[in-house]
Amino acid sequence: xxxxxxxxxxxxxxxxxxxxxxxxxxxxxxxxxxxxxxxxxxxxxxxxxxxxxxxxxxxxxxxxxxxxxxxxxxxxxxxxxxxxxxxxxxxxxxxxxxxxxxxxxxxxxxxxxxxxxxxxxxxxxxxxxxxxxxxxxxxxxxxxxxxxxxxxxxxxxxxxxxxxxxxxxxxxxxxxxxxxxxxxxxxxxxxxxxxxxxxxxxxxxxxxxxxxxxxxxxxxxxxxxxxxxxxxxxxxxxxxxxxxxxxxxxxxxxxxxxxxxxxxxxxxxxxxxxxxxxxxxxxxxxxxxxxxxxxxxxxxxxxxxxxxxxxxxxxxxxxxxxxxxxxxxxxxxxxxxxxxxxxxxxxxxxxxxxxxxxxxxxxxxxxxxxxxxxxxxxxxxxxxxxxxxxxxxxxxxxxxxxxxxxxxxxxxxxxxxxxxxxxxxxxxxxxxxxxxxxxxxxxxxxxxxxxxxxxxxxxxxxxxxxxxxxxxxxxxxxxxxxxxxxxxxxxxxxxxxxxxxxxxxxxxxxxxxxxxxxxxxxxxxxxxxxxxxxxxxxxxxxxxxxxxxxxxxxxxxxxxxxxxxxxxxxxxxxxxxxxxxxxxxxxxxxxxxxxxxxxxx
Amino acid sequence: xxxxxxxxxxxxxxxxxxxxxxxxxxxxxxxxxxxxxxxxxxxxxxxxxxxxxxxxxxxxxxxxxxxxxxxxxxxxxxxxxxxxxxxxxxxxxxxxxxxxxxxxxxxxxxxxxxxxxxxxxxxxxxxxxxxxxxxxxxxxxxxxxxxxxxxxxxxxxxxxxxxxxxxxxxxxxxxxxxxxxxxxxxxxxxxxxxxxxxxxxxxxxxxxxxxxxxxxxxxxxxxxxxxxxxxxxxxxxxxxxxxxxxxxxxxxxxxxxxxxxxxxxxxxxxxxxxxxxxxxxxxxxxxxxxxxxxxxxxxxxxxxxxxxxxxxxxxxxxxxxxxxxxxxxxxxxxxxxxxxxxxxxxxxxxxxxxxxxxxxxxxxxxxxxxxxxxxxxxxxxx
Numbered sequence: 001x002x003x004x005x006x007x008x009x010x011x012x013x014x015x016x017x018x019x020x021x022x023x024x025x026x027x028x029x030x031x032x033x034x035x036x037x038x039x040x041x042x043x044x045x046x047x048x049x050x051x052x053x054x055x056x057x058x059x060x061x062x063x064x065x066x067x068x069x070x071x072x073x074x075x076x077x078x079x080x081x082x083x084x085x086x087x088x089x090x091x092x093x094x095x096x097x098x099x100x101x102x103x104x105x106x107x108x109x110x111x112x113x114x115x116x117x118x119x120x121x122x123x124x125x126x127x128x129x130x131x132x133x134x135x136x137x138x139x140x141x142x143x144x145x146x147x148x149x150x151x152x153x154x155x156x157x158x159x160x161x162x163x164x165x166x167x168x169x170x171x172x173x174x175x176x177x178x179x180x181x182x183x184x185x186x187x188x189x190x191x192x193x194x195x196x197x198x199x200x201x202x203x204x205x206x207x208x209x210x211x212x213x214x215x216x217x218x219x220x221x222x223x224x225x226x227x228x229x230x231x232x233x234x235x236x237x238x239x240x241x242x243x244x245x246x247x248x249x250x251x252x253x254x255x256x257x258x259x260x261x262x263x264x265x266x267x268x269x270x271x272x273x274x275x276x277x278x279x280x281x282x283x284x285x286x287x288x289x290x291x292x293x294x295x296x297x298x299x300x301x302x303x304x305x306x307x308x309x310x311x312x313x314x315x316x317x318x319x320x321x322x323x324x325x326x327x328x329x330x331x332x333x334x335x336x337x338x339x340x341x342x343x344x345x346x347x348x349x350x351x352x353x354x355x356x357x358x359x360x361x362x363x364x365x366x367x368x369x370x371x372x373x374x375x376x377x378x379x380x381x382x383x384x385x386x387x388x389x390x391x392x393x394x395x396x397x398x399x400x401x402x403x404x405x406x407x408x409x410x411x412x413x414x415x416x417x418x419x420x421x422x423x424x425x426x427x428x429x430x431x432x433x434x435x436x437x438x439x440x441x442x443x444x445x446x447x448x449x450x451x452x453x454x455x456x457x458x459x460x461x462x463x464x465x466x467x468x469x470x471x472x473x474x475x476x477x478x479x480x481x482x483x484x485x486x487x488x489x490x491x492x493x494x495x496x497x498x499x500x501x502x503x504x505x506x507x508x509x510x511x512x513x514x515x516x517x518x519x520x521x522x523x524x525x526x527x528x529x530x531x532x533x534x535x536x537x538x539x540x541x542x543x544x545x546x547x548x549x550x551x552x553x554x555x556x557x558x559x560x561x562x563x564x565x566x567x568x569x570x571x572x573x574x575x576x577x578x579x580x581x582x583x584x585x586x587x588x589x590x591x592x593x594x595x596x597x598x599x600x601x
Numbered sequence: 602x603x604x605x606x607x608x609x610x611x612x613x614x615x616x617x618x619x620x621x622x623x624x625x626x627x628x629x630x631x632x633x634x635x636x637x638x639x640x641x642x643x644x645x646x647x648x649x650x651x652x653x654x655x656x657x658x659x660x661x662x663x664x665x666x667x668x669x670x671x672x673x674x675x676x677x678x679x680x681x682x683x684x685x686x687x688x689x690x691x692x693x694x695x696x697x698x699x700x701x702x703x704x705x706x707x708x709x710x711x712x713x714x715x716x717x718x719x720x721x722x723x724x725x726x727x728x729x730x731x732x733x734x735x736x737x738x739x740x741x742x743x744x745x746x747x748x749x750x751x752x753x754x755x756x757x758x759x760x761x762x763x764x765x766x767x768x769x770x771x772x773x774x775x776x777x778x779x780x781x782x783x784x785x786x787x788x789x790x791x792x793x794x795x796x797x798x799x800x801x802x803x804x805x806x807x808x809x810x811x812x813x814x815x816x817x818x819x820x821x822x823x824x825x826x827x828x829x830x831x832x833x834x835x836x837x838x839x840x841x842x843x844x845x846x847x848x849x850x851x852x853x854x855x856x857x858x859x860x861x862x863x864x865x866x867x868x869x870x871x872x873x874x875x876x877x878x879x880x881x882x883x884x885x886x887x888x889x890x891x892x893x894x895x896x897x898x899x900x901x902x903x904x905x906x907x908x909x910x911x912x913x914x915x916x917x918x919x920x921x922x923x924x925x926x927x928x929x930x931x932x933x934x935x936x937x938x939x940x941x942x943x944x945x946x947x948x949x950x951x952x953x954x955x956x957x958x959x960x961x962x963x964x965x966x967x968x969x970x971x972x973x974x975x976x977x978x979x980x981x982x983x
Contacts (some may be wrong), residue, residue, distance in 0.1 A: 520957055521661045523970015532964050576964035591946035 002041075006050040017041045017048050021105075024050075029063065029093030038102040049101050058097040061108060062124055067117035070094040095124070126428040127188070135189035137364050138412070138425030138472075139405035147403050150366030158362075158474035159234045160200020170239045170334065170346050175353065175477055177202075178233040183472040184416035185409045187426035201364075201474040202231060203417070206410060207381065207389035207453065208398075208467040214373040220361055221392040225377030231390055232355040232475045236482075237348055238328065242293040242320045244343040251298040253318065255279065255345055258296050264317035266291065271319075273330075279345055284330045286322055292330070292347050293320040320347075324506040325485065327351065351481075358480030363471055365406040367397055379456040381466070388456075389468060406471075411449045412436050413470030418443045497535040497577040508534065535577040543569040546594030548580060571597055608637055616648055656973035658957075660907075663900035670894040671696065689863070696888050699881060702908060702916030704866055709824070709844040714859040715837060722837045728854055729828040729839045731821065735765065738815040740772060746807055753795040753807055755814070767820055769793075775819045783810065822848045846871050865914060874909050881905040881914075928952050930959040 002017035003010060014020040021041045027033045036058065038051040063070045071094050078084045089095045098106060098121070109115040109122040110129075127135050134140065134152040143151075159175040166176055180199040183190065190196075204226070215221045222231070244253040256278040258265060271291050273284045278294035286292060297318040322328075328349030338344045353359075355371060362368035380388045398407065409425065415436045416423040424431050437447040445451070450465035485503040493500055499508030511531050519528040540549040542561035549570055551557045559570035573595075586593045605628050609621050624644065628637070653659050674693045690698070690707045698706050714720065719728055742758040757769065773787045784798045797806065827842035844862040849855055850871070862868060863884060869877035882898065882905045889896050907922055908915055915921035919936045926932050929945040929952045944950075954960060957967045966972035 516961060517661050517665065520967060520969055521658050521665060523656055523658060523972075525966045525968075525970050525972025528961070529964060529966050529972075532961065536964060574964070576962070579963050582962070586942065586946070589942070589946070591942060596951070 002046055002048055004048045004050065007053045014048065021048060029096060031091055035090055035097060038099040040101040040105050051099055051101055056099045058099045059128065060095050060097050060124060061121040062095055063093060064109065064115055064119045064122050067115055067119070069112060069115060069122045127426070130427065132189055132193065135187055135427065137405065138185045138187055139408040139430055141427040142404035142408060143365065144402050147366040147401060151364050154362040154366060154368055154476065155364060155474060157476045158200040159477050161198050170348060171237065173238060175234045175236045177475060178235070179230050184470060185412045185423045185425045185472060201472045203413065203470055204231065204390040204473045205387065206391045206393050206469060206471045208393050208395045209381065210394055211375065211392045215392055215394040218369040218397060219372035220369040221373045221375055222355060222371050223377055223380045223388060223390050224374045225388065226390040227355050227374060232361065234353045234475060236351045236353050237331065240292045240320050240347045240349065242295055242345045243338060246342065247298055253295055253297045255293060255295050255343060257294050258317050258319065262296050262315050262317045266317065270321065279333060280330050280347060282330050282333055286330065286349070287327045288322045288324050291319045291321045293345050295319050323504050325503065353479055353481060356480065360476040360478045362474050362476055363406055363409070364474065365403040367403055367406050368476065381453045381456045383451045383453050383468060391473060408433065410467065410469035410471050413472070414449055415440045417470045418445070496581060499534055532576065536574060537577045537580060538572050538574050539580055540570040541573050541595050541597060543571060543597055546596060548583060573597070605632065605637070612641060615645060620644065620648065656970050658969045659903055663903045666896055666900045667904065670889065670896055673894065674892050691888050691891055696885065699865065699884050700904070700917045702865065702914045702921055706864060709842065710863045711841045711844045711849065712861045713839040713841060713849060714856040715854050716856050719854045720836045720838065725830045725837050729830045732825050732839065732841065732849065733821045733828045734818065734823055734825050735767070735820045736815065737817040737819060739765065741815065744811050744814065746811060748804060751797065751804060751807065753811060755793040755795060757791060772819055776817060779817050869914055874912055877914055878905045878909040881908060928956055928959050930962055931956055934958050934962065
C-alpha cells in the first residue's frame, strides 16, 4: 500500500504504485488527464506525488518508448509543411511537460544517439540545457562553465536598443546604443528572439596584442579613430520626477516658479531655465544645482497660529534640482496625473556618452575589460593591408581563463565578414572550425587568423604575427561618468558632523576600521588623529561638574556650565563631535558622563 | 685564557639563559678575554635589535599578519588521520574554534603513545579496544517490561558480547555501580532482571529506566568513541576520536609524556595554563602550515599569550579577552555596547583613556608609536 498525495494533501492509497503512476501517465498522453498534471513515485519515501497546482515550472521533452523517441522523421516533415503544430504533438503524446517532481523518475537522453532502452525521455534540443541568454554565447560549448555563465551575465548588462519606443518612455537610468549591429557570429537564439530588432553590440575588429603595457590586467585599448566614427557611443537618459502631494488640511504642493519670499529660496541664477509654469523648457543644457522643476510646499509643522496666515513666506521651497556631478540636456517633458490624481511632472534628461577611459566593454565570453587608453588612430598598429583594429585585447586574458570560444568567434567573425555571410555558432551544432578555416584560406588569409602587423608609431614590423579578426563587442552600462567621484571638503551630516556618504551627496571616502588599524600598526599616531579630524570640535567643559557646557551668546560668548552657570572653571577641550554626541546619548539614558580634566603636560 | 663559564656570568641579567648556553657550547676554552668581550658585544647588539621597539604595535601587527593569510584559507578542509572515517576539522573552522577558546570542539582527537612492550605492537588491538567507550546500547537486544511483576527483563545480544569480550557479570556489575535505586540480577539464561529496590513499585520509573539504560556506561574510557591503532615511525600508537585525557593517563600502558589531545581545555585542566598556551600555538601553527601559508610563530605566540594571560583560557571574543579590557569605552566599542555602558553607569566606572580605541573615539593621539613618548621639561634652570 502506497500513500498518494495530491498537491501535498493526502488523498488515499494505492496497491501497486508503479502501475498506478504508469496508468496516469498513459492516460495523460492520451489526453484524458490534463497535460499540466504531473505524477511521480518516490520509492524512498514510499509515496506517490501528484502535482496539479499552478506556478510550477515545467519543461517539454520528447517521450521515448522502448529505446525509440516517438518524434519521427514524419512528424518533422509535417511540422515543416505546417500540417501539424506543437499542440498536435502534445495531443499525440509525442511531447509532454515534466515538472521537477516527475523529472526525478525520468531518465532523459541528451541526444538521439544517447538513447537506450532505459531512457524515458529525450531533450528536444541540446540547447535546452541552457537559458536563452546563455544560448547567445557563440561557440559556448567550447568553454568552461563559469565563463559561459559570466558571458551570459555580461550580456544582460549591455547597452543596446532596448525598446523601439524609448523616445516616449520614462525609464530610470537607461542608455541607448547609437549604431547597434546584428552580430556576424550568431546562434539560433538570435534569430528566434528577433535579435536584429533589438541588438546591443557592435562588430569590431580586435587584435590580440599588448600595447605599451596599457592593456594589462583585463584593460582594453580602443582606437580613437573608431570612437570618432561612432564606436560605442550611447545616449544616457535620466528622468527627474516631481509630484504635487496633498497634505492634511487641504494644503498641497504647487509646481511653480518659487517666490523670493519662499523659505529656502535658491538663487535667481539657478532658476533661470524655468518658464512661467515652473518647468524647464526642452533642449536646455543644465548642470549641477540648476533647478529643473520649481516647486513650493506648505510648511512642515503647522502651529495653530500659522493656519490663519498662509502667507507665502511660510511656504518652503522643494524644487527638483540636479545633484552633484549631474548634467545633461532636457530631452522631453511630460505633464500627467498619477494614480491618486496628483499632478505629476516628469522631465527626461539626455546626455551623449562617448567612450572614454574607464568605460566597460565586453565580448560575449565573460572577457570584460575597461578602456585604459584611447590611442590616436595614427599610432594604432596596422596590418599589411592597412587595416587598423578598433580594440586591442591583451593575450594574457586567454590562457588562464581558457575561453576558447573567444578565439573561435574572432576567427569566425573574420571569415564571416570577409565572405559576407553570417556564421552559425549555436552551441553543440555550430559550423565546423575546419570549414571556417578553409573559407578563410580561400579568401587569401592565413587559416589561423594571424596576420603580419606593423607598429603604429615606428612603422616597424612586429616579430610575430598577430591574431586579428572580427568580434561582437558589447558596451556595458557601467560608465565612469556615473561613478567618478572625489572630494576634498564638502557637505557634512547634521547629526554627527561627519562627512556625508555616497557620490550623490558629494560624500567623503571612509577611512574605515581596518584602514585605521594600518595607521596604528605603523605607529603613525598623529597622522591618524589628523585623518579623523573631520568632525573635530572645541567644547567648553565644566571642571566642577565634568559636563560639556555652552557659549552664551547673551553674555559675550562666555562659556557656561550647564549646572553651575558662571560659577565654575570652564576649559576648552578638543574632541570629535561624535564623542560629544555619545556623551549626550549617555545623558539621555540617565548615565552621568563626567569628564575629569587634567593637564596634558 | 679565560674561564668562559665564569665570564658569561656577568651577562646573565642581560641575555636569556638559552643564548648563554649556546654561546658556551660553541666557544672553546682557549679564547682571549678581548675576543670574548667582542663576541658578547655583537651578540648583545643583535639581541637588542631583534627585540620589539617600545611603542611598536605588536598586537595589531599580529592580527593583520594572521588575518590576511586567513582570507586565503580554503574553507572546511578535512584532514584524514591515516584511514578514512577519522577526519579532523582543520582550516578556517578549526582556527576560529581555537581562537574562540571553545569548550566543545567539533572533532576531539587524541594521539595516545604507548610504553615499551606495547609500542612494539604487543596486544595493540586489545589495548586499543579497551579504551573504547561501551554503553549498554552496544549490548542490548531487547528490554521487556513486565508490568505484573514490576520488573524489567534485559536481553543481551550474545554475538556482540562475544565480539567485544565482555562477560555478563561485568555488565551486571557496572549496571549496579552506575544505576542507583534499582537492583540487578543475572539470571541463568544470561538475561538481567531489574527490580526496583525499596517498597514502592513505580511502573513509570521503570519505563524511564528503559530509555536511560541505553546510555549507561559499561566499559572503557568515557568520551572515546573510536579507536584506531596505527604505526607511525616504527612505533605503534593509538589515534582516537573523542578525548578524555584524565582517564587515559591512568592507564598503565600509556606514555603520558607524549600523549596528546587537541582539546585545549582538557590540557589546561591536567597540565596547567602554560601547557595550554603551547597547545594553542601548536594547533594554530598546524592549521596555518597545513594550508601552505607562512605566518611567523611570534605572532601566534602573542595571540596565545593574550588568551592565557589571566590564568584561564579566554577566547578572542566578547566573552573572553574583550571582557577583560579595563576600559569601558573599549569594551562598549566591541559588539555589545549597551550592557557595558549601563553597568559602567551603575557602578560609576572611570576610564583613564589610555588605550587605542578610546583615543580614536575622542580623536586624540593614540598612545602607540609616535604618540607614546612624552616630554619632561625642566621649568627652572639649574
